Amino acid sequence: MKRVVITGLGALTPIGNNVNDFWESLVNGVSGAAPITKFDTTKFKTKFACELKDFNPLDYIEKSEARKYDLFTQYALISVEEAIQNAEINFDNLNKNRIGVIWGSGNGGIGTFQEQLMEFAKGDGTPRFNPYFIPKMIVDIASGVISIKYGLRGINYTTVSACATSNTAIIDAFNYIRWGKADMIITGGSEAPINETSVGGFNASKALSTLNDTPEIASRPFDVNRDGFVMGEGAGAIILESYEHAISRNAPIIAEIVGGGMAADAYHLTGTHPEGEGAYLGMLAALEDAEISIDQIDYINTHATSTPQGDNSELKAVERVFGRENHLNISATKSMTGHLLGAAGAIEAIACIKAVQNNIVPPTINSVEIEPAFKDIFNLTLGKAQEKEINYAMSNTFGFGGHIATTIFKKFSEE
Incomplete structure (x- = not known):
C-alpha cells in the first residue's frame, strides 16, 4: 500500500x-x-x-x-x-x-x-x-x-x-x-x-x-x-x-500518517464503557495498522473531555494497552480549546502533527488534584509544555453512541 x-x-x-x-x-x-x-x-x-x-x-x-x-x-x-x-x-x-x-x-x-x-x-x-x-x-x-x-x-x-x-x-x-x-x-x-x-x-x-x-x-x-x-x-x-x-509536485511534507483504528463501546447512548473497552480496541487496532509496538508511541493526545466517567475509562484503557511502566507523555488539549465535538479530532490531529514536527508536548492545564488511581502512573504533562523527542503520536476521539477512532502520526523521513 x-x-x-x-x-x-x-x-x-x-x-x-x-x-x-x-x-x-x-x-x-x-x-x-x-x-x-x-x-x-x-x-x-x-x-x-x-x-x-x-x-x-x-x-x-x-x-x-x-x-x-x-x-x-x-x-x-x-x-x-x-x-x-x-x-x-x-x-x-x-x-x-x-x-x-x-x-x-x-x-x-x-x-x-x-x-x-x-x-x-x-x-x-x-x-x-x-x-x-x-x-x-x-x-x-x-x-x-x-x-x-x-x-x-x-x-x-x-x-x-x-x-x-x-x-x-x-x-x-x-x-x-x-x-x-x-x-x-x-x-x-x-x-x-x-x-x-x-x-x-x-x-x-x-x-x-x-x-x-x-x-x-x-x-x-x-x-x-x-x-x-x-x-x-x-x-x-x-x-x-x-x-x-x-x-x-515538490510539496512541503510535514509528517506522515501511519495508522488508524476504529471500534465501538457497544455499551450506552452517551456514556463510555467504564473499563474503556472500545478505547482499548481502537488503540490496539491503530497500533496493528501502523505495524508498530507500544513502546514506539511517545505521546497520546487523549479524548479527555473533562467528564467524570469518560476521563477515567480512557486512562484505564491506556493503562491496559501501554501498562503501568511506560515512557508516555499524555495531554488533554481540550483543557485549552474546549470540546469541538465533531471537529475535535481534526484540531487534535493537528496538535499531534505539530508535536511530532516540533518535539514539544502541549500541556494539560487546569488539572491540579489528579485522580489517585492514575497520578503516579502517567505523565499527564501538567501545567506546561514539555520538550521531548516525538517520533510517533497517537490521537484518541470518542463519540456518543460508543464510536471510537484513533489515529497515529509519525515524524517524516525519506526512508
Whole structure:
C-alpha cells in the first residue's frame, strides 16, 4: 500500500485563528473559555464556552457567499484555504479527478436549523423558509462546497460519528489514498454549536460544566473536581496525499500518517464503557495498522473531555494497552480549546502533527488534584509544555453512541 503524508494544515480555533497561533497558544497553555457572547445565557445553566476570538467570517468570505452557508461550512472553507496555501497547491497543475474531500461534522447546520424553526414558530403557520435552509443545514454540505470551490471531482462525502467524526474522516481519507483510490484528499472537520439549541441540549444531558464564575479553569481533565466539558467551535483541515504525489509536485511534507483504528463501546447512548473497552480496541487496532509496538508511541493526545466517567475509562484503557511502566507523555488539549465535538479530532490531529514536527508536548492545564488511581502512573504533562523527542503520536476521539477512532502520526523521513 502507498505511504500517506501530510502536506498542509489549517486551523480555526478558540485559541487561534490559524495554525501558528493555535500551536503557540497550545504550547503556552492558553485557555479559550469565556462567557458566551453569541446569545443571552440568563436562563441557561452553562453561561460560557470556547468561542472563536476576534473573528469575522467576512474577513475571509464575500458577503454574497457567506449568506448561503451556515457557520460550520464557513469555518470549513476558511480552515481549508489555509491548509491549501500551506501545502503550496496549484490545482490547475493537478488531476482534479483524483483529488477528494472527506469532511466531518457532528451537528452540521444546527444554527440554521434553530433559526429557521424559531422563525416558523413565531409566525402564523405559513411555511416561509429561506430557500437556502436545507442546503445550509445538511451535514454533508461542507464537503460539497469545498469540492465546488476548487473543482475537485474525486471521492466526496461526510462522516458523522459524533465526537469521533473528524478522526473517522481522517482515517477514511488515509485508507482511500493508500489503497490507490485518490492522490490527495482534503479532510478534517468543523463545528458551530454555540447556540441555544446545543448548549440547552447538552445541559439537559448534564454533560456541560457549570463553573460559570471561573470558566477559564472549567475544563480540567483528570481532575477529581471536574464537572463536565466546555463546548468549543471551529475547524481543522488536513491535506493528505500519497508520498509519490507529494514528491512529484515538490510539496512541503510535514509528517506522515501511519495508522488508524476504529471500534465501538457497544455499551450506552452517551456514556463510555467504564473499563474503556472500545478505547482499548481502537488503540490496539491503530497500533496493528501502523505495524508498530507500544513502546514506539511517545505521546497520546487523549479524548479527555473533562467528564467524570469518560476521563477515567480512557486512562484505564491506556493503562491496559501501554501498562503501568511506560515512557508516555499524555495531554488533554481540550483543557485549552474546549470540546469541538465533531471537529475535535481534526484540531487534535493537528496538535499531534505539530508535536511530532516540533518535539514539544502541549500541556494539560487546569488539572491540579489528579485522580489517585492514575497520578503516579502517567505523565499527564501538567501545567506546561514539555520538550521531548516525538517520533510517533497517537490521537484518541470518542463519540456518543460508543464510536471510537484513533489515529497515529509519525515524524517524516525519506526512508
